[in-house]
Each structure stands twice: as structure tokens, then as C-alpha cells.
Amino acid sequence: MAEKRNIFLVGPMGAGKSTIGRHLADQLHLEFFDSDQEIERRTGADIAWVFDLEGEEGFRVREESVISDLTEMQGIVLATGGGSVVSKEVRNKLSARGIVVYLETPIEKQVARTQRDKRRPLLQTEEAPRDVLERLAEEREPLYKEVADFVVRTDEQSAKVVANQIIEKL
Template sequence: MAAKCNIFLIGPMGAGKSTIGRQLAQLLNMDFFDSDQEIERRTGADISWVFDLEGEKGFREREKKIINELTKKQGIVLATGGGTIKLKETRNRLSARGVVVYLKTTIKKQMIRTQHDKKRPLLQIEKFTLKTLEDLANERNPLYEEIADITIHNEDQTAKIIANQILILLKKVNFN
């Protein structure tokens, strides 16, 4: 694989993409971006509001534009939203413009990490259950795996430990 100078973190909600991304960016002295935070900053509204007003399709269009713009930068760490990989065009951009790190976690850990989170639109549905996360995993996990250059399991380790593990793995894929 050719050397790449961006790192894109993908994975389900609650996998630790933002927390680990900040740690990784700090360790590498790189700029950090979070695609969801960028959407909120640019719209002046939280993700839930965008979802409510525009639906998931409208949100994914906004997300696609932000991802396209951010992935053109050089030397960044980008934490993506859990559903970012749903659009093939976005998957292709992530794959072509940086090293893609899939933070894999269990549904049980997702439940623990997200149970009190009021900002995640897909968790706000009235009948949210464990099955909701299972359905999302069945739909999305193959897409994460499809574009991942590195897969790392994030279970019970700190963000700093995971970030250091990623650094070791990045050296194996000739990351510059």
C-alpha cells in the first residue's frame, strides 16, 4: 500500500472514534476533526435537529460533502459518524485519501457507552432496543471491514492505549 498521510477512524457509535482520534492526533501532532461536530458547527444545530428536519437522507448528503472536503486536507485525523460508510462514494473517498482504521466494539459495549447519550439520532427512536444496534451492526460492519486498512478491537482499554496500538499498526502500513 502506498504511504498515506491522513487517518480516518470508522466504526459504530460508542466505539470511541472521537476520544481516540483526539489522542492519536495529539500523539502525531496532527489536526483533529470530527465529522459530526463539523456538521453541527456549520449548520448551527445539533445532529438530532438536522435528522429531524432533513431525515437521514438529507443528513447523509451533508455528511458526504463534509467528508469530501475534510478528506482533501493533508495530515489530519478524522473521526467519522457511525453511518458515514453507508454511501459508496464516501467509502471510496475515505479509502483513497487516507489510512482507514476500524474501531470495532461489541454491541454490549455500545449499549453501555451510549445509553445516556441524547445527541445520537438513531438512539432517540421510541422503540430503541438492543435489536436496533444489532440491525445497525449487521448492515454496517461489512462496510467498515470493506474499507479498513487496520482493524482494532476497542473493549476495555483506555483511549491512550488504543491510540498507541494504532501507532504501532500504522508503522506496518508505511504511514508517513
């Protein structure tokens, strides 16, 4: 991999983007960012608050702006929010500025991993989390595939193993 290239991780909630991203950044000596965390840092509010106050629409505006700024950097690993790829502008920025890796994750894994974390507003509805995740996957999977340079499956392997698989493919 050329010096100071960027790696952008895309995929659904529960794909392990942040955990895998941290391993990658450590091993490649790159700086790690997470778009959700960056939104929280800039607003001083957590993601659930941003959704409450500004709706999903307001959140997406912030997300687009954060990703636009972060993709201007060099030498970073970025874990993107699961819905960010719905924006064509985000997809264009990611493709133009780094290597995009889609972390493909079975629905069962998405359900299991997001159950341990109650902070995701899109899953705090009347609809069963599995149904939400399936509906989102239908819309987003083609977009993850479209924007990705390559795909890695995150299933039973540890985050470290997945990070190593990504490094081998770079």
C-alpha cells in the same frame, strides 16, 4: 508513517472514535476533526436538529459533503459518523485519501457508551437501543471491514492505549 498522512476512524456509535481520535491527533501532531461536529459547525444546528428538519436523508447529504471536503486535507485525524460508510462515495474517498482504521466494538460496549449520551437521533426511537445497534451492525460491519486498512478492537482498554495500538500498526 509518512509525513502528513491522514488517519480516518470508522466504526459504530459508541466505538470511541472521537476520544481515540483526539489522542491520536495529539500524539502524532495532526489536526483532529469529527464529521458530526463539522456538520454542526457548518449548519449552526446540532445533529438532532438536522435529523428533525431534513431527515436522515438530508443529514447523509451533509455528511457526504463534509467528509468529501475533509478528506481533501492533509495531516488530519478524522472521526467519521457511524453511518457514513454506507455511502460508496464516502468509502472511496476514505480509502483513497488516508489510512482507514475500523474500531471494532462489542455490542455491549456500544450500548453502554451510547446510554450516557442521549444525543443520537437513531437511538431515540421506540425500538430498544440494543436492537437498533444490532440491526445497524449487521448492515455496516461488512462495510467497515471492506473500507478498513486494519482493525483495532476497542473493549476494556483506555482510549490512550487504543491510540497507541493504532500508532504501532501505522
